[in-house]
Amino acid sequence: MIKQMLTRLLAKSLWKQKTSTALIVLSVASAAALVSAFLNLAFHLTEQVAKELRSFGANILLVPRSDPLEVEIGGLKYVAPEESAHLEEADLVKLKTIFWRHNIVAFAPFLSRLVEIEGNRALLVGTWFEEEIAIPAGKGLFTFASGIQREVEPDSGKFRTGLKSLARWWRVEGGWVGEDGQGVLLGSQLAQRIGVGRGGVVRITYQGRTVLFPIRGLVQTGGVEEEQVFVHLKKAQDLFGLPGKVDKIQVSALVTPDNSLAIRASRIGPARLSPEEYETWYCSPFLNSIIHQFEEAIPDSSAKAIRQVSEAEGAFIGKMRLTFMLTVALALLAASLGVMAAMMTAIFERRQEIGLMKALGADGKQISLFFLLEGGISGFFGGVLGYFGGLAFARLLAARTFSLASFSLPLSLQGVILFTTLILAVGLAVVGSFLPMREATRLEPIRAMRGS
Amino acid sequence: MEPLILSHELSKNYNGKVCALDRVSLEICPGEWVAVMGASGSGKSTLLNMIAALDLPTSGALWVDGVDIVTYTEEERVRFRREKVGLIFQHFYLIPYLTAVENVMLAQYFHSMPDKGEAEEALRRVGLGERLDSLPSELSGGEQQRVCIARAFINQPKIVLADEPTGNLDATNEETIMKIFHHLHRAGHTLLVVTHDPHIGQQADRIIELDHGRVVPVVSSQRSFLKNTNFTLSIPIKEKHPT
Numbered sequence: 278m279i280k281q282m283l284t285r286l287l288a289k290s291l292w293k294q295k296t297s298t299a300l301i302v303l304s305v306a307s308a309a310a311l312v313s314a315f316l317n318l319a320f321h322l323t324e325q326v327a328k329e330l331r332s333f334g335a336n337i338l339l340v341p342r343s344d345p346l347e348v349e350i351g352g353l354k355y356v357a358p359e360e361s362a363h364l365e366e367a368d369l370v371k372l373k374t375i376f377w378r379h380n381i382v383a384f385a386p387f388l389s390r391l392v393e394i395e396g397n398r399a400l401l402v403g404t405w406f407e408e409e410i411a412i413p414a415g416k417g418l419f420t421f422a423s424g425i426q427r428e429v430e431p432d433s434g435k436f437r438t439g440l441k442s443l444a445r446w447w448r449v450e451g452g453w454v455g456e457d458g459q460g461v462l463l464g465s466q467l468a469q470r471i472g473v474g475r476g477g478v479v480r481i482t483y484q485g486r487t488v489l490f491p492i493r494g495l496v497q498t499g500g501v502e503e504e505q506v507f508v509h510l511k512k513a514q515d516l517f518g519l520p521g522k523v524d525k526i527q528v529s530a531l532v533t534p535d536n537s538l539a540i541r542a543s544r545i546g547p548a549r550l551s552p553e554e555y556e557t558w559y560c561s562p563f564l565n566s567i568i569h570q571f572e573e574a575i576p577d578s579s580a581k582a583i584r585q586v587s588e589a590e591g592a593f594i595g596k597m598r599l600t601f602m603l604t605v606a607l608a609l610l611a612a613s614l615g616v617m618a619a620m621m622t623a624i625f626e627r628r629q630e631i632g633l634m635k636a637l638g639a640d641g642k643q644i645s646l647f648f649l650l651e652g653g654i655s656g657f658f659g660g661v662l663g664y665f666g667g668l669a670f671a672r673l674l675a676a677r678t679f680s681l682a683s684f685s686l687p688l689s690l691q692g693v694i695l696f697t698t699l700i701l702a703v704g705l706a707v708v709g710s711f712l713p714m715r716e717a718t719r720l721e722p723i724r725a726m727r728g729s
Numbered sequence: 730m731e732p733l734i735l736s737h738e739l740s741k742n743y744n745g746k747v748c749a750l751d752r753v754s755l756e757i758c759p760g761e762w763v764a765v766m767g768a769s770g771s772g773k774s775t776l777l778n779m780i781a782a783l784d785l786p787t788s789g790a791l792w793v794d795g796v797d798i799v800t801y802t803e804e805e806r807v808r809f810r811r812e813k814v815g816l817i818f819q820h821f822y823l824i825p826y827l828t829a830v831e832n833v834m835l836a837q838y839f840h841s842m843p844d845k846g847e848a849e850e851a852l853r854r855v856g857l858g859e860r861l862d863s864l865p866s867e868l869s870g871g872e873q874q875r876v877c878i879a880r881a882f883i884n885q886p887k888i889v890l891a892d893e894p895t896g897n898l899d900a901t902n903e904e905t906i907m908k909i910f911h912h913l914h915r916a917g918h919t920l921l922v923v924t925h926d927p928h929i930g931q932q933a934d935r936i937i938e939l940d941h942g943r944v945v946p947v948v949s950s951q952r953s954f955l956k957n958t959n960f961t962l963s964i965p966i967k968e969k970h971p972t
Contacts, residue, residue, distance in 0.1 A: 638810045
C-alpha cells in the first residue's frame with residue numbers, strides 16, 4: 278500500500294507539473310541524445326576511420342626470420358640473391374587463420390631484385406595485384422593457459438587481396454596487371470626516364486635472361502615506387518628462379534590503440550604476462566598481439582610494425598575518443614545544471630505542498646525520496662527519448678558529415694549503449710535533483726505554507 | 730487531571746524586536762475544547778504553531794503529553810507532529826492533484842500505512858461519502874475543510890489544532906464544520922481552535938484570549954450542556970478580569 282501510494286503520488290505529481298517535468302525530461306534527453314549519438318559514433322566511426330586509415334597502406338611487415346641485414350637506398354635493395362632468406366608463398370593464406378583473422382583487411386607478397394630495364398637499372402617487384410585466395414578452415418577454438426576458451430567464427434572461404442587493396446591511394450594511369458598476370462605496371466618516373474609509355478613494351482633482363490613485357494599502366498605514388506616496375510609474383514619468381522618464394526609480406530590490419538596492458542606486453546614481452554593478462558592481450562586487436570599471432574602462424578617469419586601508419590591511426594582514434602568524451606562530459610554538466618534549475622523552480626512553486634507534507638509529519642528522508650524519485654523517473658524517460666534521438670542524430674551525422682551509407686551496430690552493442698545512456702540519464706537527473714532536494718528538506722513548514 | 734498541554738512563560742520574539750508571544754502560561758486538559766481568540770497579530774497562530782511543534786519559542790517551556798517539546802530535535806518534532814497532532818488550516822492546504830481520499834491517505838502514508846477503507850470511512854463521517862474521488866478544485870470551500878478535518882483525525886491524534894477553520898467559509902459551511910467539531914468533542918478529542926470570530930469561540934469549553942502576545946485572563950463558562958444540545962442555541966458567558 279505504501280508503494281502504491283508513493284507511485285500514485287509520483288505519477289500524479291509528475292503529470293500535474295507537466296511543464297517542469299517536460300523541462301527536466303528535455304534537459305536530460307538533450308544530454309542523453311549526445312551521449313547516445315557519440316557512443317554510437319565512437320563505436321561505429323572509429324571502426325570506419327580505422328578502415329579509412331588502413332587504405333593508406335600496410336601497418337605490418339613480415340620478413341624471413343633469418344633475413345640478413347639488407348640495405349635499401351632509394352627503393353633499391355643491395356643484397357646478394359643467394360644471401361636472401363625467403364618466405365613461402367603457400368604460407369600467405371595462414372595470415373587469415375589467426376585469432377584476429379577478421380581484422381586482416383589486405384595483404385600482398387613481394388619478391389624484388391635489381392634488373393636491367395631498357396638498359397637502366399631498376400628494381401623489379403613481383404607481387405599480387407588482385408588475387409582471390411581460398412582460406413583454409415583454420416582454428417575455431419582458442420584455449421588459453423588461464424583455462425578460458427574463445428571461439429572465432431570461420432571466415433567466408435574466399436578472400437580477394439593484393440596490391441590493389443593494399444595501396445589504394447596509388448594513381449594508376451591505364452590499368453592494373455590483370456588476373457592473367459601478363460604485363461607490367463611501370464613507375465611513372467622510370468617510364469619517363471626510359472622514354473616509354475602506356476601500350477608500349479619493355480625489355481627486362483636479369484642475370485642474362487631477357488623477357489618482354491607489355492606496359493599495362495603507369496603508376497604515381499609520390500614515393501620510390503615511381504622508379505620501380507611491378508609484375509605478377511609468378512613472373513618474378515620465374516625470372517629470378519625462385520618458384521613459390523617471397524621476400525616479404527605487407528599486411529593491413531585493423532588495430533586498436535595501445536592501452537596500459539599493450540604497453541606492458543611490449544615492454545616485458547607477452548611471455549611474462551600472467552595467464553589472465555596474456556589471454557586479454559591475445560584477444561585484443563593490439564598491433565603487437567596481431568604481430569605475435571602472425572609469427573605463430575608462420576614460424577619462419579618475423580613481423581614488424583610499420584609504426585608511422587599504426588601510430589597515426591592510434592593517435593587519431595585516441596584523440597577522437599577524447600574529444601567525444603569531453604563533449605559528452607560538458608553536455609552532462611550543462612544538462613545537470615538545467616535539471617537543477619528546473620527542479621529549483623519546481624520546488625519553489627511547490628513550497629506550500631512541501632510545507633504541508635512536513636506539517637503532516639513527513640521527514641527529510643521521505644521528502645528526499647519523493648524528489649529524487651521524481652528526478653530519477655524524469656531522467657529515465659529523458660534517457661529513453663535521448664537514446665533514440667541520439668541514434669537518429671548519429672545516423673544523420675554519419676550520412677551527412679562522414680558520408681557513410683550504412684550505419685549499423687550489433688544488437689548487443691546497442692544494448693550496451695542504451696544501458697549506458699539510461700544509467701547516465703538517471704544519474705544526471707538524480708545528481709541535478711540533489712541540491713534542490715536538500716533545499717526542500719530544509720524548508721520550514723510554516724514559512725513554506727505561507728509561501729515565503 | 731494532568732494537563733495535556735502546559736506552557737510556562739512561553740515567549741517568541743522575531744529579530745529581537747517583535748514580540749509575538751509574551752510569557753504565556755496556560756494549561757489544557759485532555760478532552761477539553763479551547764478557543765484561542767484575539768485580534769490580528771495578537772499571537773494566536775504563533776501559539777498554535779508552538780504547540781504543533783512547527784515553530785520554536787525564544788524562551789519558556791512547553792509540555793505536551795508530559796514531554797517538554799521545546800527540547801526536541803528536528804527529527805523528534807517531525808515524529809511528534811506525525812503521531813500526536815492533527816492540523817486544520819484556514820486555507821485548507823490540500824494537495825491539488827490528489828483526490829479527497831488520497832489527501833486523507835497522504836497523512837496515513839506519512840504516519841504509518843495508508844488504508845483506503847479507513848480514509849473513505851473518515852470522509853463519510855464528515856459527510857463526503859459521495860465526493861471521495863473529487864479533486865480539491867471540484868469541492869466547495871466547506872467540503873475542502875471537511876477533507877482537512879478528516880485528514881486531521883485519520884491518525885487518531887491526541888490534540889487537534891485548528892487555525893481559523895471557518896475563516897474562509899460562509900455561514901452554512903461554518904455551521905456544518907462546527908457540528909463536526911461538536912461531534913468530535915463529544916467523542917473525547919482535545920480541540921484547540923484559533924479564531925477571531927466570537928461566535929466560534931463561544932462554542933468552546935473555554936476561551937483563552939490573547940492581546941499583544943499576552944494572555945488576557947478569562948472566566949471560563951461551564952457549558953457542558955452543549956454536549957447534549959444544539960450548539961447554535963448556546964449563549965456563551967465570558968467575563969474579563971480587570972487588568
